[in-house]
Amino acid sequence: MYRTIIEPRVSETDGVGHINNTTIPIWLEAARNPIFKLFTPDHSFDNWKMIILNINVDYLSQIYFGKEAEVRTWVRKIGNSSLELYEEIHQGGTLCAKGKAVYVNFNVEEQRSESIPVEIKEELEKHLYDK
Structure with a gap:
């Protein structure tokens, strides 16, 4: 799992006193x-x-x-050219948000997906979601 600490900013706080929902995907x-x-x-x-x-x-x-809030990021699936991430945001011991993101390994010059290299897959496997 990857861990990232986020220090919420005043500008991310909305009129009802909590971090605005549009900020969460950015985190x-x-x-x-x-x-x-x-x-x-x-x-x-x-x-x-x-x-x-x-x-x-x-x-x-x-x-x-x-x-502070902690973002936890795991790799849920690794495909040939794509990967799925599972993510959580915790604050004060509470799970506040969770989500998933799907990415493709893309060659911009050729405008097509390409296989994820073996060495990257091996590194990603160290962060597989195991719950």
């Missing part, structure tokens, strides 16, 4: 940076590999400014 994406680095080590958008196909988020509890 989930921020926690995927170690995975992005596997596919595009130099973070070059000229050679970017990870193209998102789908994201779903379930909101379970409110998240607040003033307390």
Whole structure:
């Protein structure tokens, strides 16, 4: 599992006092940076590999400014050219949001998906969801 600590910002807080629901997908994406680095080590958008196909988020509890939140990211499935992630956001011991994201390894120049290299699959397997 990958772990990322998020320090909620005032600007992410909405009129009813909790972190706005539109912020949660941004936090989930921020926690995927170690995975992005596997596919595009130099973070070059000229050679970017990870193209998102789908994201779903379930909101379970409110998240607040003033307390750090932890994003936990697992790999649920690894296919030939795609992978599915399972993600959770916790704050103060409470599961506040969970979701999934599906990505494809994409060759931008050729405009087609391509197989995930074996060495990347091996690294992703270290983070498989086992619950």
